[in-house]
Amino acid sequence: MTRTTLKKAQNWYQQQTPPVRRVVIFVGIICLWMLTGIFNFSSDPAPKEPALFKVAAHHSTAKDIEHTLVLRGEIEPDRTANIAAETAGRIAELRLPKGSIVQRGDVLLTLAPDSRIKKVEEARANLAYFEKEFKTAQGLEQKGFQARNALASARADLERARANLADMELDFSNSQIKAPFDGIYEDRFVDVGDSVALGANLVKIIDIDPLVLKGFVPQNAINQVETARPVKGQTLSGTEVEGQIRYLANQADAVTRTYAIEVAVPNPMHLRLAGSSVTMNIPMGLEKAHFISSAFLSLAADGTMGVKGLDAENKVVFYPAEIIRSEAEGVWLAGLPEKATLITVGHGFVSEGQEVDPVFDESAATETSNIDISNTLAQSQKQDSNPSPNPDGTPAATQTE
Numbered sequence: 001m002t003r004t005t006l007k008k009a010q011n012w013y014q015q016q017t018p019p020v021r022r023v024v025i026f027v028g029i030i031c032l033w034m035l036t037g038i039f040n041f042s043s044d045p046a047p048k049e050p051a052l053f054k055v056a057a058h059h060s061t062a063k064d065i066e067h068t069l070v071l072r073g074e075i076e077p078d079r080t081a082n083i084a085a086e087t088a089g090r091i092a093e094l095r096l097p098k099g100s101i102v103q104r105g106d107v108l109l110t111l112a113p114d115s116r117i118k119k120v121e122e123a124r125a126n127l128a129y130f131e132k133e134f135k136t137a138q139g140l141e142q143k144g145f146q147a148r149n150a151l152a153s154a155r156a157d158l159e160r161a162r163a164n165l166a167d168m169e170l171d172f173s174n175s176q177i178k179a180p181f182d183g184i185y186e187d188r189f190v191d192v193g194d195s196v197a198l199g200a201n202l203v204k205i206i207d208i209d210p211l212v213l214k215g216f217v218p219q220n221a222i223n224q225v226e227t228a229r230p231v232k233g234q235t236l237s238g239t240e241v242e243g244q245i246r247y248l249a250n251q252a253d254a255v256t257r258t259y260a261i262e263v264a265v266p267n268p269m270h271l272r273l274a275g276s277s278v279t280m281n282i283p284m285g286l287e288k289a290h291f292i293s294s295a296f297l298s299l300a301a302d303g304t305m306g307v308k309g310l311d312a313e314n315k316v317v318f319y320p321a322e323i324i325r326s327e328a329e330g331v332w333l334a335g336l337p338e339k340a341t342l343i344t345v346g347h348g349f350v351s352e353g354q355e356v357d358p359v360f361d362e363s364a365a366t367e368t369s370n371i372d373i374s375n376t377l378a379q380s381q382k383q384d385s386n387p388s389p390n391p392d393g394t395p396a397a398t399q400t401e
Contacts, residue, residue: 052357055346057310059360062288062338067324069225069282071261073215075235077274078264079181079207085196086174089114098188101270102179108203109188111175111196120172123165130154130161183207184270208274209267213243215280216258222248224284231263233278241265241273245282289324289332290340297321297331298347307333308347309340316343316354 016024089111096108137154179185187204190196213233217225227248233241243265252259263280267273298308298318306320319340321333341358343350350356 052314052355053346053350054357054359055310055350056344057358057360058342058344060290060292060336060340060342062290062336062340064286065289065325065332067284067287067289067334069217069221069284070326071215071217071280071282073213073261073278073280075233075265075273075276075278076212076214077183077206077208078210078212079183081180081205082201083108083177083180083203083205085111085177085198085200085202087111087171088198089175089196091190091192091194091196094188094192096185098185100185102183102185102205104179104181106179108177108179108185109190110177113172113175116168116172116175120165120168123161123168127158127161127165130158134158177202179205181205181207182209206274208270210243210264211241211267211271211273212246213241213263213265213278213280215261215278216253216256217248217261219252219257219259221284222252222259225261225282229282232281233263233265234281235273235276235278237276239271239273239276241267241278287324287334288338289334290336290342291330291332292342293330293344294326296342296344296347307336308343308350308352309336310343310356310358311341314355314358316350316352316356318352 091109092112093110094108095110096102096106102108134151134154134157137151141151183205184207185203186206189201189203196202213231225245225248227245229245231243231245233243235241243263245261246264247260247262249260292307296307297305299305300318300320304320305323306318309317309319311317319336321335323331324334325332343356343358344361346356
Protein backbone atom coordinates (compact mmCIF):
# COMPACT_ATOMS: atom_id res chain seq x y z
CA MET A 1 0.00 0.00 0.00
CA THR A 2 1.53 3.40 -1.07
CA ARG A 3 1.86 6.46 1.09
CA THR A 4 -0.75 8.25 -1.05
CA THR A 5 -3.28 5.47 -0.42
CA LEU A 6 -2.65 5.65 3.33
CA LYS A 7 -3.12 9.43 3.25
CA LYS A 8 -6.45 9.07 1.45
CA ALA A 9 -7.67 6.49 3.95
CA GLN A 10 -6.71 8.74 6.86
CA ASN A 11 -8.58 11.68 5.37
CA TRP A 12 -11.64 9.51 4.73
CA TYR A 13 -11.62 8.22 8.34
CA GLN A 14 -11.42 11.76 9.78
CA GLN A 15 -14.41 12.82 7.69
CA GLN A 16 -16.63 10.06 9.17
CA THR A 17 -18.94 10.43 12.16
CA PRO A 18 -18.00 8.81 15.49
CA PRO A 19 -20.45 5.84 15.07
CA VAL A 20 -18.93 4.99 11.71
CA ARG A 21 -15.45 5.23 13.16
CA ARG A 22 -16.37 2.71 15.89
CA VAL A 23 -17.68 0.25 13.28
CA VAL A 24 -14.48 0.59 11.29
CA ILE A 25 -12.37 -0.09 14.42
CA PHE A 26 -14.49 -3.20 15.29
CA VAL A 27 -14.16 -4.61 11.76
CA GLY A 28 -10.43 -4.03 11.87
CA ILE A 29 -10.07 -5.94 15.15
CA ILE A 30 -12.06 -8.86 13.70
CA CYS A 31 -9.83 -8.98 10.64
CA LEU A 32 -6.70 -8.84 12.76
CA TRP A 33 -8.01 -11.73 14.94
CA MET A 34 -8.74 -13.87 11.91
CA LEU A 35 -5.32 -13.18 10.39
CA THR A 36 -3.15 -13.70 13.47
CA GLY A 37 -5.02 -16.63 15.10
CA ILE A 38 -4.37 -15.16 18.53
CA PHE A 39 -7.68 -16.49 19.73
CA ASN A 40 -7.33 -19.91 18.06
CA PHE A 41 -9.71 -22.18 20.06
CA SER A 42 -9.65 -24.99 17.51
CA SER A 43 -6.36 -26.51 18.71
CA ASP A 44 -6.72 -29.77 20.69
CA PRO A 45 -5.77 -29.76 24.36
CA ALA A 46 -2.87 -31.90 25.49
CA PRO A 47 -4.06 -35.55 25.89
CA LYS A 48 -4.44 -36.84 29.39
CA GLU A 49 -2.99 -40.19 30.40
CA PRO A 50 -5.79 -42.74 31.15
CA ALA A 51 -6.12 -43.78 34.78
CA LEU A 52 -4.80 -47.27 35.60
CA PHE A 53 -7.38 -49.96 36.23
CA LYS A 54 -7.77 -50.74 39.93
CA VAL A 55 -7.74 -54.33 41.20
CA ALA A 56 -7.79 -55.86 44.65
CA ALA A 57 -4.72 -57.95 45.39
CA HIS A 58 -3.39 -60.19 48.13
CA HIS A 59 0.15 -61.24 49.14
CA SER A 60 0.24 -65.04 49.38
CA THR A 61 2.94 -67.35 50.75
CA ALA A 62 3.04 -71.06 49.93
CA LYS A 63 2.78 -73.67 52.69
CA ASP A 64 3.78 -77.33 52.91
CA ILE A 65 0.70 -79.51 52.59
CA GLU A 66 0.04 -83.17 51.94
CA HIS A 67 -0.51 -83.63 48.22
CA THR A 68 -3.42 -86.03 47.82
CA LEU A 69 -4.41 -87.82 44.62
CA VAL A 70 -8.21 -87.97 44.49
CA LEU A 71 -9.86 -90.78 42.52
CA ARG A 72 -13.50 -91.65 41.96
CA GLY A 73 -14.48 -95.31 41.92
CA GLU A 74 -16.78 -97.94 43.34
CA ILE A 75 -16.74 -100.57 46.06
CA GLU A 76 -17.01 -104.23 45.07
CA PRO A 77 -16.92 -107.57 46.93
CA ASP A 78 -13.59 -109.33 47.01
CA ARG A 79 -15.15 -112.42 45.41
CA THR A 80 -18.48 -113.22 43.78
CA ALA A 81 -19.68 -116.72 42.82
CA ASN A 82 -22.83 -117.80 41.01
CA ILE A 83 -23.17 -121.47 41.96
CA ALA A 84 -24.63 -123.65 39.20
CA ALA A 85 -26.20 -127.10 39.45
CA GLU A 86 -23.69 -129.89 38.80
CA THR A 87 -26.46 -132.45 38.46
CA ALA A 88 -30.06 -132.31 37.31
CA GLY A 89 -32.90 -132.67 39.81
CA ARG A 90 -35.68 -131.07 41.82
CA ILE A 91 -35.19 -128.54 44.63
CA ALA A 92 -36.16 -130.35 47.82
CA GLU A 93 -35.06 -128.07 50.68
CA LEU A 94 -33.81 -124.53 51.35
CA ARG A 95 -31.44 -124.77 54.30
CA LEU A 96 -30.61 -121.06 54.86
CA PRO A 97 -32.34 -117.75 54.11
CA LYS A 98 -30.83 -115.17 51.79
CA GLY A 99 -28.52 -112.69 53.51
CA SER A 100 -27.07 -115.30 55.90
CA ILE A 101 -23.38 -115.24 56.79
CA VAL A 102 -22.01 -118.62 55.70
CA GLN A 103 -18.83 -120.61 56.12
CA ARG A 104 -17.14 -122.68 53.46
CA GLY A 105 -18.95 -126.05 53.13
CA ASP A 106 -22.28 -124.91 54.63
CA VAL A 107 -25.24 -126.52 52.82
CA LEU A 108 -27.45 -123.85 51.26
CA LEU A 109 -30.08 -126.02 49.57
CA THR A 110 -30.55 -129.66 48.48
CA LEU A 111 -31.91 -131.53 45.50
CA ALA A 112 -34.29 -134.44 45.97
CA PRO A 113 -32.18 -137.62 46.47
CA ASP A 114 -34.51 -139.73 44.29
CA SER A 115 -32.55 -142.89 43.41
CA ARG A 116 -29.14 -141.48 44.26
CA ILE A 117 -28.90 -143.20 47.65
CA LYS A 118 -29.83 -146.59 46.16
CA LYS A 119 -27.28 -146.13 43.39
CA VAL A 120 -24.57 -145.42 45.95
CA GLU A 121 -25.50 -148.54 47.95
CA GLU A 122 -25.52 -150.64 44.77
CA ALA A 123 -22.10 -149.34 43.78
CA ARG A 124 -20.71 -150.17 47.22
CA ALA A 125 -22.08 -153.72 46.99
CA ASN A 126 -20.54 -154.19 43.54
CA LEU A 127 -17.22 -152.94 44.83
CA ALA A 128 -17.29 -155.44 47.69
CA TYR A 129 -18.09 -158.29 45.28
CA PHE A 130 -15.27 -157.42 42.86
CA GLU A 131 -12.82 -157.02 45.75
CA LYS A 132 -13.53 -160.65 46.75
CA GLU A 133 -13.28 -161.80 43.12
CA PHE A 134 -9.90 -160.11 42.80
CA LYS A 135 -8.57 -161.72 46.00
CA THR A 136 -9.75 -165.16 44.82
CA ALA A 137 -8.15 -164.72 41.40
CA GLN A 138 -4.96 -163.50 43.04
CA GLY A 139 -4.79 -166.60 45.30
CA LEU A 140 -5.40 -169.03 42.43
CA GLU A 141 -2.78 -167.31 40.29
CA GLN A 142 -0.21 -167.64 43.07
CA LYS A 143 -0.93 -171.38 43.35
CA GLY A 144 -0.74 -171.80 39.59
CA PHE A 145 -4.35 -172.83 39.13
CA GLN A 146 -5.34 -169.79 37.04
CA ALA A 147 -3.82 -167.92 34.14
CA ARG A 148 -2.40 -164.44 34.61
CA ASN A 149 -4.89 -162.88 32.21
CA ALA A 150 -7.71 -163.95 34.50
CA LEU A 151 -6.06 -162.00 37.33
CA ALA A 152 -5.77 -158.94 35.07
CA SER A 153 -9.46 -159.15 34.19
CA ALA A 154 -10.39 -159.34 37.87
CA ARG A 155 -8.23 -156.28 38.60
CA ALA A 156 -9.97 -154.32 35.81
CA ASP A 157 -13.40 -155.22 37.17
CA LEU A 158 -12.32 -154.03 40.61
CA GLU A 159 -11.12 -150.65 39.28
CA ARG A 160 -14.38 -150.13 37.35
CA ALA A 161 -16.35 -150.83 40.51
CA ARG A 162 -14.30 -148.28 42.45
CA ALA A 163 -14.77 -145.61 39.72
CA ASN A 164 -18.51 -146.28 39.58
CA LEU A 165 -18.82 -145.84 43.34
CA ALA A 166 -16.90 -142.56 43.17
CA ASP A 167 -19.26 -141.31 40.44
CA MET A 168 -22.37 -142.25 42.43
CA GLU A 169 -21.02 -140.59 45.60
CA LEU A 170 -20.10 -137.45 43.65
CA ASP A 171 -23.57 -137.27 42.11
CA PHE A 172 -25.12 -137.61 45.55
CA SER A 173 -22.78 -134.94 46.95
CA ASN A 174 -23.70 -132.58 44.10
CA SER A 175 -27.32 -132.77 45.20
CA GLN A 176 -26.25 -130.69 48.21
CA ILE A 177 -25.39 -127.09 47.20
CA LYS A 178 -22.60 -125.84 49.45
CA ALA A 179 -20.85 -122.51 49.99
CA PRO A 180 -17.48 -122.44 48.17
CA PHE A 181 -15.96 -119.88 50.59
CA ASP A 182 -16.77 -117.78 53.64
CA GLY A 183 -19.12 -114.96 52.74
CA ILE A 184 -22.71 -113.80 52.41
CA TYR A 185 -25.58 -115.84 50.95
CA GLU A 186 -26.57 -112.91 48.72
CA ASP A 187 -29.24 -114.29 46.36
CA ARG A 188 -31.19 -117.38 45.27
CA PHE A 189 -32.60 -118.01 41.80
CA VAL A 190 -34.78 -121.09 42.50
CA ASP A 191 -37.44 -122.20 44.95
CA VAL A 192 -38.66 -125.48 46.46
CA GLY A 193 -40.14 -127.74 43.82
CA ASP A 194 -38.29 -126.20 40.86
CA SER A 195 -36.70 -128.67 38.47
CA VAL A 196 -33.21 -127.63 37.47
CA ALA A 197 -30.99 -128.78 34.64
CA LEU A 198 -27.28 -129.33 34.73
CA GLY A 199 -25.55 -125.92 34.70
CA ALA A 200 -28.56 -123.86 35.91
CA ASN A 201 -27.68 -120.96 38.28
CA LEU A 202 -28.94 -121.64 41.80
CA VAL A 203 -27.47 -119.19 44.34
CA LYS A 204 -25.06 -116.24 44.59
CA ILE A 205 -22.35 -115.95 47.25
CA ILE A 206 -20.25 -112.81 47.83
CA ASP A 207 -17.19 -112.23 49.99
CA ILE A 208 -17.17 -108.70 51.46
CA ASP A 209 -14.27 -109.11 53.86
CA PRO A 210 -12.23 -107.49 52.52
CA LEU A 211 -14.08 -105.01 50.36
CA VAL A 212 -12.28 -103.78 47.26
CA LEU A 213 -12.18 -100.14 46.16
CA LYS A 214 -11.71 -100.02 42.39
CA GLY A 215 -10.75 -97.00 40.31
CA PHE A 216 -8.34 -95.71 37.69
CA VAL A 217 -5.11 -93.72 38.06
CA PRO A 218 -4.26 -91.13 35.35
CA GLN A 219 -1.08 -91.81 33.43
CA ASN A 220 0.62 -88.64 34.68
CA ALA A 221 0.43 -89.92 38.27
CA ILE A 222 0.99 -93.66 37.93
CA ASN A 223 4.71 -93.46 38.75
CA GLN A 224 3.91 -91.77 42.06
CA VAL A 225 1.64 -94.58 43.26
CA GLU A 226 2.81 -97.94 44.59
CA THR A 227 1.32 -101.05 46.17
CA ALA A 228 0.90 -101.26 49.97
CA ARG A 229 0.40 -97.47 50.16
CA PRO A 230 -2.40 -96.51 52.61
CA VAL A 231 -5.59 -95.11 51.11
CA LYS A 232 -8.62 -93.44 52.69
CA GLY A 233 -12.04 -93.61 51.12
CA GLN A 234 -15.41 -91.99 51.70
CA THR A 235 -18.81 -93.01 50.35
CA LEU A 236 -21.60 -90.64 49.37
CA SER A 237 -23.31 -91.46 52.67
CA GLY A 238 -20.25 -90.24 54.58
CA THR A 239 -18.91 -93.64 55.68
CA GLU A 240 -15.11 -93.57 55.88
CA VAL A 241 -12.91 -96.60 55.19
CA GLU A 242 -9.17 -97.26 55.14
CA GLY A 243 -7.10 -99.84 53.34
CA GLN A 244 -4.00 -100.48 51.27
CA ILE A 245 -3.31 -100.67 47.56
CA ARG A 246 -3.09 -104.34 46.61
CA TYR A 247 -2.99 -104.10 42.82
CA LEU A 248 -1.86 -101.65 40.13
CA ALA A 249 -2.28 -102.46 36.46
CA ASN A 250 0.90 -102.67 34.41
CA GLN A 251 -0.82 -101.59 31.19
CA ALA A 252 -3.07 -98.59 30.63
CA ASP A 253 -6.56 -98.93 29.24
CA ALA A 254 -6.46 -98.56 25.46
CA VAL A 255 -9.32 -96.03 25.45
CA THR A 256 -8.96 -93.97 28.65
CA ARG A 257 -5.17 -94.29 29.06
CA THR A 258 -5.64 -94.87 32.78
CA TYR A 259 -4.39 -97.66 35.03
CA ALA A 260 -6.70 -99.88 37.09
CA ILE A 261 -6.17 -99.80 40.85
CA GLU A 262 -7.55 -101.99 43.67
CA VAL A 263 -7.54 -101.13 47.37
CA ALA A 264 -8.30 -103.86 49.93
CA VAL A 265 -10.36 -102.64 52.90
CA PRO A 266 -10.91 -104.95 55.91
CA ASN A 267 -14.61 -105.37 56.67
CA PRO A 268 -15.02 -107.74 59.64
CA MET A 269 -18.35 -106.14 60.57
CA HIS A 270 -19.73 -106.90 57.10
CA LEU A 271 -20.81 -103.30 56.46
CA ARG A 272 -23.19 -103.01 53.50
CA LEU A 273 -20.99 -100.91 51.22
CA ALA A 274 -20.52 -103.11 48.15
CA GLY A 275 -21.83 -101.36 45.04
CA SER A 276 -21.45 -97.86 46.51
CA SER A 277 -19.58 -94.99 44.87
CA VAL A 278 -16.43 -93.97 46.70
CA THR A 279 -13.89 -91.13 46.68
CA MET A 280 -10.34 -92.37 47.28
CA ASN A 281 -7.61 -90.15 48.71
CA ILE A 282 -4.06 -91.36 48.11
CA PRO A 283 -1.26 -89.42 49.90
CA MET A 284 1.50 -88.33 47.50
CA GLY A 285 3.88 -86.49 49.86
CA LEU A 286 4.43 -82.86 50.90
CA GLU A 287 4.24 -80.07 48.34
CA LYS A 288 4.32 -76.26 48.37
CA ALA A 289 0.89 -74.80 47.68
CA HIS A 290 -1.17 -71.60 48.02
CA PHE A 291 -4.66 -71.62 49.56
CA ILE A 292 -7.15 -69.40 47.74
CA SER A 293 -10.84 -69.12 47.01
CA SER A 294 -11.89 -71.00 43.89
CA ALA A 295 -13.46 -67.71 42.70
CA PHE A 296 -9.94 -66.39 42.02
CA LEU A 297 -9.23 -69.03 39.35
CA SER A 298 -8.91 -68.01 35.69
CA LEU A 299 -8.51 -69.69 32.32
CA ALA A 300 -5.88 -68.81 29.74
CA ALA A 301 -6.78 -68.50 26.06
CA ASP A 302 -5.68 -72.12 25.47
CA GLY A 303 -7.84 -73.37 28.35
CA THR A 304 -5.01 -73.71 30.89
CA MET A 305 -6.27 -73.25 34.43
CA GLY A 306 -4.42 -70.88 36.73
CA VAL A 307 -4.59 -67.62 38.63
CA LYS A 308 -3.71 -64.02 37.76
CA GLY A 309 -1.17 -62.09 39.79
CA LEU A 310 1.11 -59.06 39.68
CA ASP A 311 4.84 -58.72 39.13
CA ALA A 312 7.13 -56.15 40.75
CA GLU A 313 5.98 -53.48 38.25
CA ASN A 314 2.28 -54.10 38.95
CA LYS A 315 1.78 -55.75 35.58
CA VAL A 316 -0.60 -58.67 35.25
CA VAL A 317 0.95 -62.13 35.00
CA PHE A 318 -0.78 -65.51 34.57
CA TYR A 319 0.39 -68.43 36.70
CA PRO A 320 -0.58 -71.89 35.41
CA ALA A 321 -1.53 -73.96 38.47
CA GLU A 322 -2.74 -77.38 39.54
CA ILE A 323 -5.37 -78.03 42.21
CA ILE A 324 -3.88 -80.60 44.57
CA ARG A 325 -6.56 -80.44 47.26
CA SER A 326 -10.09 -79.06 47.52
CA GLU A 327 -11.77 -77.93 50.72
CA ALA A 328 -15.07 -76.24 51.54
CA GLU A 329 -13.45 -72.79 51.88
CA GLY A 330 -11.18 -72.97 48.84
CA VAL A 331 -8.49 -74.89 46.99
CA TRP A 332 -4.76 -75.53 47.35
CA LEU A 333 -2.79 -74.60 44.21
CA ALA A 334 0.66 -75.90 43.25
CA GLY A 335 2.90 -74.51 40.52
CA LEU A 336 3.05 -70.90 41.74
CA PRO A 337 6.12 -69.08 43.11
CA GLU A 338 6.62 -69.52 46.85
CA LYS A 339 5.63 -65.87 47.33
CA ALA A 340 3.15 -64.34 44.91
CA THR A 341 0.85 -61.34 44.64
CA LEU A 342 -2.54 -62.62 43.51
CA ILE A 343 -5.45 -60.60 42.11
CA THR A 344 -8.61 -61.23 44.11
CA VAL A 345 -11.07 -58.80 42.49
CA GLY A 346 -11.01 -57.57 38.91
CA HIS A 347 -8.98 -60.41 37.38
CA GLY A 348 -11.70 -60.94 34.80
CA PHE A 349 -11.27 -57.40 33.45
CA VAL A 350 -7.50 -57.31 32.93
CA SER A 351 -5.17 -59.15 30.60
CA GLU A 352 -1.63 -60.44 30.88
CA GLY A 353 0.98 -57.69 30.64
CA GLN A 354 -1.46 -54.87 31.51
CA GLU A 355 -0.30 -52.40 34.17
CA VAL A 356 -2.84 -51.89 36.95
CA ASP A 357 -3.30 -49.97 40.19
CA PRO A 358 -3.48 -52.60 42.98
CA VAL A 359 -5.31 -52.11 46.26
CA PHE A 360 -4.14 -54.66 48.82
CA ASP A 361 -6.42 -56.55 51.19
CA GLU A 362 -4.58 -59.22 53.16
CA SER A 363 -7.85 -60.64 54.56
CA ALA A 364 -9.01 -61.76 51.11
CA ALA A 365 -7.14 -65.06 50.81
CA THR A 366 -10.26 -67.18 50.89
CA GLU A 367 -13.10 -64.71 50.48
CA THR A 368 -14.13 -62.01 48.07
CA SER A 369 -12.32 -58.76 48.85
CA ASN A 370 -14.36 -56.01 50.49
CA ILE A 371 -12.27 -53.25 48.89
CA ASP A 372 -14.45 -50.85 46.92
CA ILE A 373 -13.30 -50.78 43.30
CA SER A 374 -16.84 -50.47 41.96
CA ASN A 375 -16.11 -47.18 40.15
CA THR A 376 -13.28 -48.78 38.22
CA LEU A 377 -15.38 -51.84 37.39
CA ALA A 378 -18.28 -49.66 36.23
CA GLN A 379 -15.92 -47.69 34.02
CA SER A 380 -14.59 -50.97 32.58
CA GLN A 381 -18.10 -52.18 31.81
CA LYS A 382 -18.83 -48.93 29.93
CA GLN A 383 -15.67 -49.48 27.91
CA ASP A 384 -16.44 -53.12 27.04
CA SER A 385 -16.79 -52.13 23.39
CA ASN A 386 -13.31 -50.54 23.53
CA PRO A 387 -11.33 -52.36 26.20
CA SER A 388 -8.00 -51.22 27.57
CA PRO A 389 -5.17 -51.96 25.16
CA ASN A 390 -2.40 -54.40 25.88
CA PRO A 391 1.18 -53.11 26.11
CA ASP A 392 1.64 -53.91 22.41
CA GLY A 393 -1.32 -51.70 21.46
CA THR A 394 -3.77 -54.52 20.71
CA PRO A 395 -7.16 -54.46 22.49
CA ALA A 396 -7.43 -56.59 25.60
CA ALA A 397 -9.80 -59.55 25.43
CA THR A 398 -12.96 -59.18 27.49
CA GLN A 399 -13.40 -61.91 30.08
CA THR A 400 -16.06 -62.82 32.58
CA GLU A 401 -15.49 -64.03 36.10
